[in-house]
Amino acid sequence: MLSDMTAKNIRARVRDELTSEIKAIARRQLATEGANLSLRAVARELGMVSSAVYRYFPSRDDLLTALIIDCYDELGAAAESAEAAVDRADLLGRWLAAGHGIRDWALANPAEYALIYGSPVPGYKAPETTVGPAARTTNLITALIADGVAAGTLAAPSAGAGSTTGSRPGPGSEALADPAGAVSPMAADLAAELDRIAALIAPAVPREVLARGITAWIQLFGVVTFELFGRFQNLIEDSRRSFFDHQLRVMAAYVGLR
Amino acid sequence: MLSDMTAKNIRARVRDELTSEIKAIARRQLATEGANLSLRAVARELGMVSSAVYRYFPSRDDLLTALIIDCYDELGAAAESAEAAVDRADLLGRWLAAGHGIRDWALANPAEYALIYGSPVPGYKAPETTVGPAARTTNLITALIADGVAAGTLAAPSAGAGSTTGSRPGPGSEALADPAGAVSPMAADLAAELDRIAALIAPAVPREVLARGITAWIQLFGVVTFELFGRFQNLIEDSRRSFFDHQLRVMAAYVGLR
DNA sequence: AACAAACCGAGAGCACCGCTCTTGACAGTT
């Protein structure tokens, strides 16, 4: 019985190894072929026949799904480990660490980043199993903002944001007042939707703070996407890291992280 | 001689019509197949053999290039016409019009937007002929900012941005102070690069204003990209236009457009 | 009007692709 189990375990282990080897080769192909990678080429590189791969992944889409999940998990882990190394009270530091962690992973794995944050694959519909790993980075940012709200370090969401008091505002609060109320009132449908989202993922976070967080979230990935997809060519060439850091700080000041 | 010319024109016109028909079918395919559209399917839908298409486009990449140029031109035209309808002095209105023009075109042509702003096509290298049409939207934004600087309506780039004067700042200036100087000094390499860019495309625009403009530019396309690529699912559902408008106004306030 | 040159569509063919169906070898169980 014990021998039975070991035999079974051996088989399972071999299968696991082959599975991860297939994924490794597929990811290598991802760099040159993009999302339309060749299952046959994977099998050929592995030294087996194409149909053998179907023993491990029932279809090409399932292989793609496995890759996507792995990439989301890697990106999430990279962001989390970078952010975890910073003192909990240092919200700005945590934000910067997470942001640079995301960018560093994306630069090191451009094809993988394109797979998960690029154009949607035409015939492909991401299954439910991908939403969990995909949420790791956003969960990180959400936690950051929630921590800031809990610690009371985030700027008050109402208009004025310190400058109306007449006192000279600190370097954080003077950074980016919210346009809602200050510039123009937030639309009713947007306010309602933000309240709904806040109730779902971060009940303690006020509507305006959540909106700022989403803005920062979009800007973070927007810069990374632009950099990786070549939109900085002939524009920002030699100072991309500094530029990204600058953007992170602009957004941190806007959200109120310091 | 006149008959010769007309005959020539007839043939050239037929060729032009077929060329544009090929592009039209290819663009329709773009919606379902993405960047890896089928030249064969285009030919089949046209009622001719696949090799016949090669008389009009020497390769699949050339067809793709033609599509990309057309899309850039359409997007640029959409943004320009929307922006041109607003009073020249109304910088905020021009910015909003251009932004919504871009988003509206992207929503109406999601596959085309993915082609030009999505993941780079693996084996494809965009030729020089695409940079001109691609620059139309950015030229529009650059002109907007340059106009603002020329009119003196853009906020001063130095730190403090009005709040240091002690006077209650207006709704525009209180929106988004620049973090350079206020939060942390801008890195030297970034400052140098920004100066280089400014000298190239907008000599009258100060470094800090240019940086803000680039931030707004990235945010604009970042929001559109996120919306089109499905990152707003289960997040922002019913108020996407309001959310986009909100983002535009946040960025306008940050740049100083009003 | 006659003719060479250019152009065009059609077809065959190459090597490749994802995918399905089928077959035979093998391991573990009964």
Added chain:
DNA sequence: AACTGTCAAGAGCGGTGCTCTCGGTTTGTT
């Protein structure tokens, strides 16, 4: 020893981009 389930392997289908050659038409020149 017979049975059951898993595996690699092969054959084949329809599809892909692309090249080449073949006739027929059109064009511009003599």
